[in-house]
Amino acid sequence: MKPFAYHQPGQIPDAAKLLTSIEDSKLVAGGMTLIPTLKQRLASPVALVDLSKLGSLKGIADEGATITIGAMTPHAVVAASKLVQTKIPGLAALASMIGDPAVRSRGTIGGSVANNDPAADYPAGVLGLGATIITSTREIAADKFFLGLFETALEPSEIITAIRFPVPLKAGYAKFKAPASRYALVGVFVAKFADGVRVAVTGAGPGVFRVPPMEAALSGNFDASAIAAIKIDTDGLTSDIHAEADYRAHLVTVMAKRAVDAALS
Amino acid sequence: MGNVIGIGAAPKRKEDQRFLTGRGNYVSDIKRPGMTAGVFVRSPHGHAVLRGIDKSAALASPGVIAVLTGDDVADDGLGSLPCGWGITDAKGVPMKEPPFPMLAQDKVRFVGDMVAFVIAETPEQANAGAELLKIDYEVLSSVVGVLEAVRPDAPQLFDDVPNNICCDWELGDKAAVETAFKKAAHVAKLSLVNNRLIGNPMEPRAAIAEYEPGTDRFTLWTTSQFPHVVRFLMGALVLNIPQHKLRVVAPDVGGGFGVKQFHYGEEAVITWAAKRVMRPVKWVASRSEGYVSDRHGRDHVTEAELALDETGKFLAFRVNTLANMGGYLSTFGPNIPTNLYGPLLGGVYTTPAIYCNVKVVFTNTVPVDAYRGAGRPEATFVLERIVDVAASEMGIDRVELRRRNMIPKEAYPYQTPVLVQYDSGDPMGCLDGALVAADVKNFGVRKAASASKGKFRGLGYSTYVEACGLAPSRFAGRLGARGGLYESATVRVHPTGQVTVMIGTHNHGQGHETTFAQIVSDKLGVAFENVDIVFGDTDRVQFGMGTYGSRSLVVGGAALSKATDKVIVKGKKIAAHLLEASEADIQFEAGKFSVAGTDRIKTFEEIAGAAYVPHDYPLEVLEPGLEEQAYYDPVNFTYPGGCHIAEVEVDPETGTVTLVNYTAVDDVGTVINPMIVEGQLHGGIVQGVGQALFENAVYDEGSGQLLSGSLMDYCMPRADHLPMMKVATHSTLCTHTPMGVKGCGEVGTIGSPAAVINAVVDALSHLGVTHVDMPATPNRIWRLLQNASLPVAAE
The missing domain is CATH 3.30.365.10 (Aldehyde oxidase/xanthine dehydrogenase, molybdopterin binding domain)
Incomplete structure (x- = not known):
């Protein structure tokens, strides 16, 4: 680890100001990606701005038709939340499948979404549910937020404060874990709303994406059989030592079917 | 007084008391006064000519004490890392055995090959210094698979190893097999790959070395399965340190699986460096470093x-x-x-x-x-x-x-x-x-x-x-082993009857402190808790070959059994004297020496006491003390x-x-x-x-x-x-x-x-x-x- 300055602001504007005023400063939420990167000396920010003292970023609020989860809420809290389990069980299930118990205790929803790792679980839930990312300056629809490999619509000094999820009629997540890392080799989140179905895929490509043919098929018939024959194009999908693109493409259909089954169970 | 816990019983493991309460003593736990930190700079290329290393920026970096490279190794006339086996091909031609320098000279041959060692006041400073080394590589094509490596146009690792073949080895009766195949009603064929594995012991490798000018002695603490063999190979064949001037300690070691049963270049570099900088030097591998350097x-x-x-x-x-x-x-x-x-x-x-x-x-x-x-x-x-x-x-x-x-x-x-x-x-x-x-x-x-x-x-x-x-040393020697494969044990009975065993095997998860104590408890009738097993320190334990190849109980346990038998034999002589009986009439059972057919007995503790306070003792024919040693070479x-x-x-x-x-x-x-x-x-x-x-x-x-x-x-x-x-x-x-x-x-x-x-x-x-x-x-x-x-x- 290389030396860096450390700040722990108490207010969101203070945190944003530090980010703007210190060149090469970085936010740290749970630190599940950043800290290992620092330890390997692959990143050397001048300063870390720790969000852990911003109490307003923690907690889960019930607004009836929506649920809002504070950006600094750890995965374990979302997984164990009676509110989330009742209203969006698929999201609670997704949170329970992230990493291991230590990661779920430290890692946060805001950190995961801001990092936009191509194999992270939350982006599938956020995009699949059509959530809204609330930041220090504005609200961003999930469809406009994820821009590909580790890229998001966030401005350099913008801080995610919460994520607002619409409550679906049904939702489910199915994840095929990469054997070693247990990130999603392929993860599919399926959500059924009154006005249609959303299907979001993580792990298969350089960033989370939706599958319109599956959404159309499931909007007509919310059953796994409706998508069993839908094949995903391998173009743009990831190939690595664990899985080539054609296997990932195949898994998207299998996991989508299982996500529908999970939503219906 | 505790109980005898003998062969066939399943007591909880003695060593787990310290492991489960966080009291283990691993190499990375050890701190020495004035200790410095070292990091190895490793090749990022699979195959490259090493054209030069510019140390100047690294040496000027804050806290950096020294930067050592292959040229320094050559200047000091140090040896190559030795191979413990020399095999031969069908015609009796020895294998090709190119040198394995502890820091690369002229060429690097795998990603992770060691190029330099940077020593600084802190690990952070050593890392920072390492990043400033300017290493000039001429990158060559690598070959990683065996099928590719033996092709005529493959990159050649060594000038004098044609087609990268170290040895074309064979075993068995080729002609008899060919004859049998001609008579076969069916021939089954199979092509397969046995996948390459990385051992991943829980504890990464680590080492600390220290040189004491007052006694001209070196001490190396290392994560090893066989400290005596490290002392022999490194002292005698690499660094030219006399065996009596070199102590190698392998304290608690967190798993080996073979990964820690080799003499590694890191051990030699660190020991050599400790004298160069006249301060203790410590290195602890990261997990990533283990992946590219553990065998x-x-x-x-x-x-x-x-x-x-x-x-x-x-x-x-x-x-x-x-x-x-x-x-x-x-x-x-x-x-x-x-x-x-x-x-x-x-x-x-x-x-x-x-x-x-x-x-x-x-x-x-x-x-x-x-x-x-x-x-x-x-x-x-x-x-x-x-x-x-x-x-x-x-x-x-x-x-x-x-x-x-x-x-x-x-x-x-x-x-x-x-x-x-x-x-x-x-x-x-x-x-x-x-x-x-x-x-x-x-x-x-x-x-x-x-x-x-x-x-x-x-x-x-x-x-x-x-x-x-x-292994049977004679048999292994015929197959090309360059060392013996026996094992040793010393059973030291204290004046009060407790026992300390010094054994040449090494415990890094196998439960030796329990198993070996059961053997002694069983044979000597001494309470299980009154037997301690000492291992892993060349200053405390006689020469031993260490732990690998499922040998510890088979070979080490046999040495222990033999040494324990010698204690009983001597005990019988002492008992015969004290009980005024013929040695042939003395029986030993359940911790008691008795005269056959009588109720005259001496306890094991009484015999131990007599051995160390020999007032009434056959001093004319028997030495005082009760400590026996045995070496065992399997047949x-x-x-x-x-x-x-x-x-x-x-x-x-x-x-x-x-x-x-x-x-x-x-x-x-x-x-x-x-x-x-x-x-x-x-x-x-x-x-x-x-x-x-x-x-x-x-x-x-x-x-x-x-x-x-x-x-x-x-x-x-x-x-x-x-x-x-x-x-x-x-x-x-x-x-x-x-x-x-x-x-x-x-x-x-x-x-x-x-x-x-x-x-x-x-x-x-x-x-x-x-x-x-x-x-x-x-x-x-x-x-x-x-x-x-x-x-x-x-x-």
């Missing part, structure tokens, strides 16, 4: 053929293997795919003729050496797989084919055609026991239940034998074995293989502590399952980059990958070890990969699948099913 295991490409007559009797077995050595010869490297492989190809069968050719090949990868099982899992995998292939092709049941060829219990001792003679065994008994324990007769019901869920269920067998208890290997049965379920939709049941019935000879044996079997099986289903070290051909260079990409087996295992022992006693023990450290790893893969192939056999290479990952299985001859749909 790897396995990595074979093999073609095998089994000749059978019309009844399924094995007539001959022929095996041609290319074995990867990596970039240099590690301590035992060339021994593993040759002497620990070929002699095991007889297995538990009566195959009369066997021939094995192994081309040992250099590549631009981490040096390959022993990893738990070391050669024997590879041999077992080839043999147990091809038996299944033959059974399937000839339409003979797999178990029946094994029975028809198995060595019957009455036929032991059994001389194989590949050097080794099995002293004892009962493979049929293990098979029978395993068939019952695995509930094979109801497998059809379970298979149908899986099919109703759309899953394919398979059953796989591995009836195997291995050779361990390394043969031991041959544990058994039957493993794996049961898997395959999800054809994703290709996922789930191990649902696992049964092992093993013959490990006498069991000292059944709990520890069970733990060893569990751990061994898990490592074998890891090879079969999950683990794979993958290099990029051309660049030589390790693609599976972290736990994020190299899949270690985890608890949720495994079912509850059924393990049992069906023991025959070893005829030549003092207690009948055979060893149990590696059996699990040796028996299990074939059982698991045979089960996977069985599950998919209705689709025309005849072989699956390891690891049987979901991706690989799915791809196999895409190309399978029958439709996948299980509905």
Whole structure:
């Protein structure tokens, strides 16, 4: 680890100001990606701005038709939340499948979404549910937020404060874990709303994406059989030592079917 | 007063008191006054000419004390890292043995090859300094696979090693095998890859060295399975330090699995550096560093053929293997795919003729050496797989084919055609026991239940034998060993009757402090709690060979047993004097010396007291004191074995293989502590399952980059990958070890990969699948099913 300055602001504007005023400063939420990167000396920010003292970023609020989860809420809290389990069980299930118990205790929803790792679980839930990312300056629809490999619509000094999820009629997540890392080799989140179905895929490509043919098929018939024959194009999908693109493409259909089954169970 | 806890009991492990309460003492826990921190700068290239190193910026970096490179090694006239085995080819020509400098000179030959050592006040400063080194590489093409490395146009690692072949080794009667193949009714053929593995002990390697100018002595604390061998190899052959001026300590070590049974360049560099900077130097590897520097295991490409007559009797077995050595010869490297492989190809069968050719090949990868099982899992995998292939092709049941060829219990001792003679065994008994324990007769019901869920269920067998208890020195010497393979123990009885044992093996997870204490408690009638086991320090323990090859109990335990017997013999002499009886009339039982047929006794404590306060003592004929030492050199290997049965379920939709049941019935000879044996079997099986289903070290051909260079990409087996295992022992006693023990450290790893893969192939056999290479990952299985001859749909 290389030396860096450390700040722990108490207010969101203070945190944003530090980010703007210190060149090469970085936010740290749970630190599940950043800290290992620092330890390997692959990143050397001048300063870390720790969000852990911003109490307003923690907690889960019930607004009836929506649920809002504070950006600094750890995965374990979302997984164990009676509110989330009742209203969006698929999201609670997704949170329970992230990493291991230590990661779920430290890692946060805001950190995961801001990092936009191509194999992270939350982006599938956020995009699949059509959530809204609330930041220090504005609200961003999930469809406009994820821009590909580790890229998001966030401005350099913008801080995610919460994520607002619409409550679906049904939702489910199915994840095929990469054997070693247990990130999603392929993860599919399926959500059924009154006005249609959303299907979001993580792990298969350089960033989370939706599958319109599956959404159309499931909007007509919310059953796994409706998508069993839908094949995903391998173009743009990831190939690595664990899985080539054609296997990932195949898994998207299998996991989508299982996500529908999970939503219906 | 505690109790005697003897052979066959299962006390909780003594050492766990300190491990479970965080009181272990590992190398990285040790701090020395004035200690500096060192980091190794390693090659980022698989193959490159080292044109020059500019140290100036690094030396000017804050806190940096010294930067050492291969030129400094050469200037100081230090030796090459030695190889402990010298094998020869069929014509008797010695293997090619290029030098292995502790810091690279002229060339780097794998990603991770050490180029420089930076010493600073703190690890952070050493890292910062290391980043400022300017190293000029001329990058060359790398070759990482054995098939590619022996091609005529392949990159050449060494100028004087044509085609990268270190040795073209063979074993067995080639002509007899050829004759037998001509008479065969059926020949089964199999091509396979034995995947490359990375050991991943829990504790990464680490070392601290210190030089004391007042006594001109060096001390090296290192994560080693054999500190005396490190002292010998490093002191005598690399650094030219006299043995009495060098102390090597391997304190608590967090797992070895072979990874820590070599003399590593890091140890030599650090010890040398400690005198150069006249301060203690400490290095602790990161996990990532371990991936590119811990010696790897396995990595074979093999073609095998089994000749059978019309009844399924094995007539001959022929095996041609290319074995990867990596970039240099590690301590035992060339021994593993040759002497620990070929002699095991007889297995538990009566195959009369066997021939094995192994081309040992250099590549631009981490040096390959022993990893738990070391050669024997590879041999077992080839043999147990091809038996299944033959059974399937000839339409003979797999178990029946094994029975028809198995060595019957009455036929032991059994001389194989590949050097080794099995002293004892009962493979049929293990098979029978395993068939019952695995509930094979109801497998059809379970298979149908899986099919109703759309899953394919398979059953796989591995009836195997291995050779361990390394090793009879004379035999090993004939095969090319450059050292002995005996073991030593000293039993020190204190004046108050407690016992301290100094033993030359090394405990790094095996439970020696418990097992060896049970042996002493049993034999001397001393309370279990009154026996301590000391190991891992060349200043405290007589020369010993350390722990590997399932040798600690077999060879070390035998030395301990012998030394304990000597204590009893001396005790009887003392007792005879005190009890005024003839020595021949003295009996020793349950901690008491008595005159036969009388009630006259002396306790063990009384005899110990008399030995150290010899007022009433036969000083004319007997020395005071009660301490005895023994060295033991085995007359043969031991041959544990058994039957493993794996049961898997395959999800054809994703290709996922789930191990649902696992049964092992093993013959490990006498069991000292059944709990520890069970733990060893569990751990061994898990490592074998890891090879079969999950683990794979993958290099990029051309660049030589390790693609599976972290736990994020190299899949270690985890608890949720495994079912509850059924393990049992069906023991025959070893005829030549003092207690009948055979060893149990590696059996699990040796028996299990074939059982698991045979089960996977069985599950998919209705689709025309005849072989699956390891690891049987979901991706690989799915791809196999895409190309399978029958439709996948299980509905």
